Amino acid sequence: MSETTREPDARQIATEARDRVRFEEEALALSDQVYRVARHLVGSREEAEDLVQETYARAFRSWRSFQPGTNLRAWLLRILTNLNIDRGRRQQRRPDEQPLEEGDYFLYNKLEAAGDGDTDEDRVVERLSQNDVVAALSEVPHDFRDVVVLVDIGDFTYSDAAQILDIPIGTVMSRLHRGRRILKQAMAEQAVGT
Amino acid sequence: MTAYDPCTHCEEVMQQYMDRVLTDSERAEAEKHLDECAYCRKRYRFEETVRQYVRQAVAAEPMPVELKTKLAALRTPLQ
Numbered sequence: 263m264s265e266t267t268r269e270p271d272a273r274q275i276a277t278e279a280r281d282r283v284r285f286e287e288e289a290l291a292l293s294d295q296v297y298r299v300a301r302h303l304v305g306s307r308e309e310a311e312d313l314v315q316e317t318y319a320r321a322f323r324s325w326r327s328f329q330p331g332t333n334l335r336a337w338l339l340r341i342l343t344n345l346n347i348d349r350g351r352r353q354q355r356r357p358d359e360q361p362l363e364e365g366d367y368f369l370y371n372k373l374e375a376a377g378d379g380d381t382d383e384d385r386v387v388e389r390l391s392q393n394d395v396v397a398a399l400s401e402v403p404h405d406f407r408d409v410v411v412l413v414d415i416g417d418f419t420y421s422d423a424a425q426i427l428d429i430p431i432g433t434v435m436s437r438l439h440r441g442r443r444i445l446k447q448a449m450a451e452q453a454v455g456t
Numbered sequence: 457m458t459a460y461d462p463c464t465h466c467e468e469v470m471q472q473y474m475d476r477v478l479t480d481s482e483r484a485e486a487e488k489h490l491d492e493c494a495y496c497r498k499r500y501r502f503e504e505t506v507r508q509y510v511r512q513a514v515a516a517e518p519m520p521v522e523l524k525t526k527l528a529a530l531r532t533p534l535q
Contacts, residue, residue: 282532286531286532290527290528290531293519293523293524293527294518294519297523298514298515301514301517307517311520311523314527315523315526315527315530318527318530319530322530322531322532365467365468366467366468366470366471366499367467367499369502370498370499370502370503381498383498383499383502383505384505386502387505387506387509390509392513392516395509395510395514396513396514396517399510399514413475414507414511415510415511415514415515420475420477438471439471442471445510446506449506
């Protein structure tokens with residue numbers, strides 16, 4: 263084999279190494295955001311840490327399948343949610359069997375009624391503690407919580423969330439709608455009781 | 457059949473309004489109602505505050521430093 267045929271190979275290897283390093287750096291730069299979403303998709307901090315580690319191990323192994331220029335954060339979350347499903351934590355009632363939730367104004371009305379007549383919305387929201395919110399979120403059933411976490415905490419679009427969870431966009435919208443209502447109902451229960 | 461209640465309708469479209477996914481005419485209708493109705497306007501501002509509040513509450517728990525180190529160690533070693 264001549265030098266001229268080996269040279270492009272060396273260049274190719276160097277280019278690939280550079281692309282891989284760049285990929286890994288970009289993925290690591292997103293780890294805080296990936297963890298924040300993971301933390302609220304699963305039940306415990308330990309579970310979230312394991313899942314994020316597993317996600318990055320798989321992402322680094324299969325980095326070639328990522329298409330540069332597309333949404334890396336969504337790609338990582340897609341891996342994470344698939345791993346989470348593989349772990350078999352999807353044992354829950356079907357959405358149709360969930361109890362009916364209250365309307366969108368329920369939380370405000372409940373907090374306002376529990377207050378001392380102060381209807382200022384900023385002060386009404388202060389009746390919720392951060393712990394109330396975190397506890398309420400963990401009470402939302404998985405199928406709904408996944409969508410709420412991705413859209414409202416992860417700032418993903420409906421379309422990204424649909425791709426990450428591999429569900430139709432209409433399902434994202436309906437689960438988001440119900441999920442937010444269930445969340446607010448749970449927040450009201452945390453803050454003022456039923 | 458129940459009579460059309462603009463506040464009930466506003467409540468129903470509130471989340472889509474906040475997500476900016478309503479059509480132009482639906483959005484204009486929602487904004488017109490919010491301009492005119494103090495009851496819904498107050499609840500709309502509350503909903504905006506709640507979203508921010510939820511985001512802040514869950515962001516309060518940072519990623520453990522040890523996890524960050526573990527992730528960095530997963531990188532492919534340079535040849």
